[in-house]
Structures are given as structure tokens and as C-alpha cells.
Amino acid sequence: MQVKILGEGLISLLLAADCGVCQHPLEPSNITFVCIDCWSKIKWLKDPYCSKCSRPLPSTFKSIPTFLCPECRRQNVYFNRAFIPTLYEGVMKKVIHLLKYNKKTGVMRTLEKIMRSYFNCLNSSFPSLDLVVPIPLHRKKLRERGFNQAELIAKVVAKHLQVRLTKGNLKRTKATITQTSLDRKERKRNLREAFTVKNRDEFQAKNVLLVDDVYTTGTTIKEAAKVLKEARVKDVYVFALARAPQP
Ligand SMILES: [Zn+2]
Ligand SMILES: [Zn+2]
Secondary structure, X not given: OHHHHHHHHHHHHHHOOEOOOOOOEOOOOXXXXXXXXXXXXXXXXXXXXXXXXXXXXXXXXXXXXXXXXXXXXXXXXXXXXXXXXXXXXXXXXXXHHHHHOOOOHXXXXXXXXXXXXHXXXXXXXXXXXXXXXXXXXXXXHHHHHOOOHHHHHHHHHHHHHXXXXXXXXXXXXXXXXXXXXXXXXXXXXXXXXXXEEOOHHHXXXXXXXXXXXXXXXXXXXXXXXXXXXXXXXXXXXXXXXXXXXXX
């Protein structure tokens, strides 16, 4: 009897679920967080984009597969390539906001679906990896938010690619102020010495995939990649769920 009541409760709970983006009721069979309509509006990152940082480029660049954007040509970038499935706008922006600022960890079901589709298409061209490392949050921020969104994403990535996830070795030592209000120079200054590696032996000669939620200007990821290289990591790759169209 109790099982039946529990079952019914679960069904009504599922029936009552609304799309986290447009608030329309979800189909009972839809166990993700967004409806089919919103899912179809997610913008996938399409060619052409920079072969290093995945920055979207004008369509005239389509014929040059190894093209680097001006920024990647100008500065030292310490990672080999950023793998990014979607553009950070519209539905995707809303979904990531729900996770980060409204603490709706249920959206991970939708984000998992995105990652699965992406990795299934990519499988053959993915580099061989030893470790998956989420971009850490400073402990103060972690306390405020209660979870590190990069770590939730990194867990899915590590499971899917069957690579070991390691957290706590790359540490955030400075409680940096939110990057969004700063210009490029200030962002760099803000992040100086923001990361440190606790145990260099764990990273030495390893191929590492750094994971974050969004690639905005790349300042945070580039700084973390630099610190990993200084800790003698062999190659650093990056995975982020979404790419801001213009840094
Ligand atoms: Zn919707
Ligand atoms: Zn680039």
C-alpha cells in the first residue's frame, strides 16, 4: 500500500513539473528540466570557430580548419584546445543561471543530455586524458553557493570519458571579485596568483582536462591552465558547456 502511495506521489510530482525556462508543463516522459521547444532553441557551437579557444568566427573563415583568432595568435595560451558544445545565450544562458544563481541542480539532467550528445559525436577525435580537473571555487564562495557548478559538470564529463576526476589539488587561493564587472586588464590583475597546485606530483606529465561551466573571456581558464603547466602538466585541454559569442 505504501509503495502504491509513494508511486502515485511520484507520478503526480512528475506530471506537475514545468519547464524551467518557459514554465510550460513538461511532458510526463520528459525527465530533463526543459521542454522540447526550449531544447530545440539551444544554439550549438557551429563552424567556423577558433581552433584553440572555440571563439565563433565570421562564416568567411569556414575553409580554414586550423585558424586561430587574433587573441590566440597574440598571447600565450597554455591550453591546447577548448571543447565547447553550445553558445552562451538564450535558453542556455537561462539554464546555467538557474543552476548557478537559483541553485536548481535539477538542470543537470538537461546539461547531461547536452554533454552526452556532444561527446557521442566527438568520441574519435578526443585527446587521451589522465585527469579531469574542475575549476575550483574559493572556499568562501563555495560556502555561499553550497556547490561548485564546475565540479558537477566535471563529474559527468569524467564518468562519460572514463577518466579520473581529481579535485582539491588545483586550489583557489584568492577570493577574487566577480569578473563580469571588470575590463580585460582588471580581470587579469584580479586573477593573478588566484590558483595554486598543492601536490605537483599528481599532475606531473599528465594530460589534464580543465572543466568550467562557461567560457566568457577565458581569463580564468587561461590563468588556471598556466598554473597547471607550471606544475609540469603535459597537455591541458578545456571543456566548458557554453561559449560567450563575444569575449
Ligand atoms: Zn520550455
Ligand atoms: Zn582563439
